[in-house]
Amino acid sequence: MKARSLILGLLFAIIVLGGGGLWLLLMHPVPAWEPRALPAETREQPLLLAERFLAANGARPRQVNELAPAAMALQEVDVLVLPWRSRNTTKADQQALQDWVARGGVLLTSAGEIDYDDDEQVVDHRSDDPLLHLLDLQHHAGSLPPEGDGKQASDYYRTVQLPGLSHAVQFEGRGLxxxxxxxxxxxxxxxxxxxxxxxxxxxxxxxIASETDQLLTNWNLADADHAELLWAISRLNTAEPRVWLVRTQDTLPWYELLWQKLPYPLLGTLLALLLWLWRAGSRFGPLLPEMAAARRAILEHIDASARWLWQHDRGREHLLATVRSALRERIANRLPELSRLPDAELVRLLALRYDISAVALEQALTGRAPKHPAQFTNRIALLQSLRNRL
Structure with a gap:
């Protein structure tokens, strides 16, 4: 009895513990990550957090869509943040930007995208990029090891000691x-x-950074010391900077840029166009009457239609079928006793009665339309002459 009671007690305990564990496993709330879509404002303005961070820390940031408005309003101690730099701007605009920096401005930008040639070698853009040419800077073929090579996450961070800071700041350099x-x-x-x-x-x-968009955008500004790095760079020349955050370096639309660069040639071209339109629209004297269209004989139309039909297989068949139909209709009217005969018997009787070659008549009456002009003409002539003799 004691052994039986002990076994039952153990089974009961196992059932209770198992049920309790199952209940905890199924009913206990477990936090889970749920992806959330970014607000539309954040998606449309990738430098929004940078703007708000700078404003909260004593700077005067302003976010603009294009470089042109900022370039025209830059002052000597302003800061220009240009994460996405284009190499397609004119040399004059590039030189104006360099002159502004020389007067005391601070430019934070990227080296541009890395390109490879057909041999998978890094393209040196110093020849076509005025900024890289000025700094004698180019991309290097090497890059930091990709994620998953056995290194710790901290191994991908880089440090930099900026002027005016008593300590170094970190930024993430993974994959740059x-x-x-x-x-x-x-x-x-x-x-x-x-x-x-x-x-x-x-x-x-x-x-100049390898890729500033991985340091300053809404998705990366909170990583490592990226925000402090932006704050320190903005204060390299003044404690209360005015910071221009440019979302793209796209210049003005081509028509605005053309008007800005060449106003007088455009005005001259427009005036010449107006004079040409005025000259083309004026006339001297009354209008001459329109000449009557040349008329053609009906035979020319028939000949043109026949030539067009002759150039196509179905057209030749149509022409030959028309003559055959006319012949059979004449036979039905003049010799109705022959119209009900089979084609072979009809050909034999007509050949005997009118002294015609049976082979030639059979080909003309039942054969396919030949492609050779002479053969086609002979068959048409044979059928037409036989029709006239009936």
């Missing part, structure tokens, strides 16, 4: 293409010397 400085050495760089470089240009600064 490296830059290679030439004869012109930067005033400061990150600890790798290849991802973030600061150049002194006149009284201003040019801070």
């Amino acid at each position: 293409a490296q830059l290679q400085a030439g004869q012109i050495r930067p005033a400061w760089t990150d600890d790798s010397g290849a991802l973030l470089l600061g150049y002194r240009h006149g009284r201003g600064w040019i801070v």
Whole structure:
């Protein structure tokens, strides 16, 4: 009895513990991550958090869609943040931007996209990029190791000591293409010397990064010390900067840019066009009457239609079928006793009665339309002459 009671007690305990564990497993609330769509404002303005962060820390930020409005309003100690830099701007605009930096401005931008040639070698853009040419800077073929190579997440962070800061700041350099400085050495760089470089240009600064969009956009600004890095760069020349955040370097629309660069030639072209329209629209004397269209004989139309039909297989069959139909209709009217005969018997009797070759008559009456002009003409003539003799 004691053993039986012990076994029953153990079974009961197992059932209770198992049921309790199952209840906890199924009923206990477990937090789960649910993806949320970003607000439309955040998606449309990738530098929105940077603008709000700078405004909250004493700067005067302004976010603009294009470079042109900011470039026309830049002052000497302003800061221009240009994450997406284009190489397609004119040399004059590039030179104006460099002159503004030399007067005391701070430019934070990227080196542009890395390109490869047909041999998978990195393209050197110093020849077609005025900024890279000025700094003697190019992309390097190497890059930081990709994620998943056995390194810790902290191994991908890089540090940089900026002027005016007592401590170094960190930024994430995972997957960023490296830059290679030439004869012109930067005033400061990150600890790798290849991802973030600061150049002194006149009284201003040019801070160039491998990819600034991975440091300053809404999705990356909160990582590492990216926000503090932006704050420190904006204060390289003044404690209360006015910061221009440019979402793209697209210039003005082509028609506005053309009007801005060439107003007088455009006005001259427009005036010449108006004079030409006025000259083309004026006439001297009354209008001449329209000449009557040349008329053609009916035979010309018939000949043209026949030629067109002759050039197609179905057209030749149609012409031959028309003559055959006319012959059979004449036979039905003049010799009704022959119209009900089979084609072979009809051909034999007609050949005997009118002294015609039976083979030629059979081909003309039942054969396919030949492609050779002479053969086609002979068959038409044979059928037409036989019709006239009936």
